[in-house]
Amino acid sequence: MDPTLISVRDEVFRRNPGETEFHQAVVEVFDSLEPVLRKHPEFRDAAILERICEPERQIIFRVPWVDDKGQVQINRGFRVEFNSALGPFKGGLRFHPSVYLGIVKFLGFEQIFKNALTGMPIGGGKGGSDFDPRGKTDAEVMRFCQSFMTELYRHIGEYTDVPAGDIGVGGREIGYLFGQYKRITNRYESGVLTGKGTSWGGSLVRPEATGFGVVLFVEEMLKTRSLSLDGQRVIVSGSGNVAINAIAKAQSLGANVIACSDSQGYVVDESGIDVPLLREVKEVERGRMTDYAKRRGSSATYVPGGSIWDAGATVALPCATQNELNADDARTLVKSGVLAVAEGANMPCTPEAIEIFQEAGVLFGPGKAANAGGVATSALEMQQNASRDSWSFEHTERRLTEIMVNIHDNCAQTAEKYGSPGNYVVGANINGFVRVADAMLAQGVI
Incomplete structure (x- = not known):
């Protein structure tokens, strides 16, 4: 260094x-x-x-x-x-x-x-x-x-x-x-907080944005290898807002999402996670994954404790919390044939896990790029508040998609420019740093 x-x-x-x-x-x-x-x-x-x-x-x-x-x-x-x-x-x-x-x-x-x-x-x-x-x-x-x-x-x-x-x-x-x-x-300063209800200044797509965004980023990564999410076996850790919406978006693109988790254990549902049931259990009843498994019936198996990554996948989306996916988990995923990993949470993969993915040639999307859809749509909410406007779901989702595609392309191009082709970690870190550093330089010593 x-x-x-x-x-x-x-x-x-x-x-x-x-x-x-x-x-x-x-x-x-x-x-x-x-x-x-x-x-x-x-x-x-x-x-x-x-x-x-x-x-x-x-x-x-x-x-x-x-x-x-x-x-x-x-x-x-x-x-x-x-x-x-x-x-x-x-x-x-x-x-x-x-x-x-x-x-x-x-x-x-x-x-x-x-x-x-x-x-x-x-x-x-x-x-x-x-x-x-x-x-x-x-x-x-x-x-x-x-x-x-x-x-x-x-x-x-x-x-x-x-x-x-x-x-x-x-x-x-x-x-x-x-x-x-x-x-x-x-x-009534609508722009002071984002994530508001749509009837009082909030933006459509904001609840879905982080989960949707991470899936859109994965889809762009897979395109670089002439692949798509269609038919992929997907694991999503967590069962909160980000995880639920990542599951929904991945399923809409043809993926089979077979597992999700909470802090006490995980569920494997080979027929595919039932998103409406998961929303009811987690968002309405504020229940646990054990409740989902009981309601889902014979297709769902609840595993207390343990590692969700043992279920095996071609695409893995850690969407729970920091440092949840360690080196052993990464080795397990590589052995199961994982093609792509993208962080829906903030820093969910340990440095050792990231190194294992990169050495194995796994596409890896770091959180600062892959889960930026949430804050991007928050900024879109701020735009609507500033203009006292309200956009349709379709228009806002289209803007989100454009932003996520641009983030992917900028990271890929920056990695190439600085001698690390295909390394989205390098691309995201350098692209973000240079944008901020240039502005700091222009504004003097403050």
């Missing part, structure tokens, strides 16, 4: 101790940048690397709320506004017990480059809380969201920072957050 990259990497580790996910995200990008520094020495001279690894602003705050028993509960809230060179900070909010500063910074750092790849005028940020909405009543979730927004509102705005949903933050949570923002500010 270039000495400058090593020096900056080591300084990131020193200044951000214990934040292992953030360290991993930085190293993953830095591993691609040596040829960029050779071609663009001005980035080195202007300390672009040092600046891009340091958030513009980090906000940590207390979130007190009262549960249904009248007991006061305390959680911690975060918003890391990482880089605004291309536009207002943009990135989701995650409500999950695992959330701490290192997770939020890793997600925010990834978001810088993901957002740049879309070609839309949005910067990178991320936020969330260690609050767990699972098992909470609607009233408890509402009180938490109102308390969370009571602090967050002063840091966000359509020209400043535009949050959205992530794990644990769906339409219900966005609604409570937006209502409190409107109440505090006395403004």
Whole structure:
């Protein structure tokens, strides 16, 4: 690795101790940048690397709320506004017990480059809380969201920072957050949050966008080998919004999606996942994959614990959480004949797993490219809010498809240009980095 990259990497580790996910995200990008520094020495001279690894602003705050028993509960809230060179900070909010500063910074750092790849005028940020909405009543979730927004509102705005949903933050949570923002500010500022309901400023296709986008990216990768999703055996990890919509889109293109999962186990359904039933169990009843298996009947087998990747597939879409697919899982998939892997979640594959896929010649789509459809459609939602307009499902899906095809082609062309043909990791990292670095250079030392 270039000495400058090593020096900056080591300084990131020193200044951000214990934040292992953030360290991993930085190293993953830095591993691609040596040829960029050779071609663009001005980035080195202007300390672009040092600046891009340091958030513009980090906000940590207390979130007190009262549960249904009248007991006061305390959680911690975060918003890391990482880089605004291309536009207002943009990135989701995650409500999950695992959330701490290192997770939020890793997600925010990834978001810088993901957002740049879309070609839309949005910067990178991320936020969330260690609050767990699972098992909470609607009233408890509402009180938490109102308390969370009571602090967050002063840091966000359509020209400043535009949050959205992530794990644990769906339409219900966005609604409570937006209502409190409107109440505090006395403004109907639709563009301050994305992922809203379609009757109050939301965009059609936004709920489907991340899942649809990752499948569209896979389809473009397969085309480079004169293949398609039609007839492929597909595994999708997770069973949340991204996973469900990835399953639906893959099936619409002729794939047989035979497995999905939650944190307790996975289901193998050789006749194909029943998407309407899965939506009912997960989105309406907020149930588990065990409930799906019981309702589905004899065609579905529930496997508690274990690894979903043991089911074998020609296409694998990890859509659950970070570092869920390790080296052993990658070897299992390679042995089963996997042709393509695309990340629907943020950094779900470990570095060792990615290396195994690439050495085996497996097409690999990194999350910052493959799952950029969600934030791209959020930017389309912002466009509609700014013009007080509302687009049809067909028009918005067409725009999403154009963006995902462009992301794929730009990554492929950049990888070729910098001497790593077919390496979408290199292509995504360099293309996103150069877009942001050029803007930072133009705007001076800020």
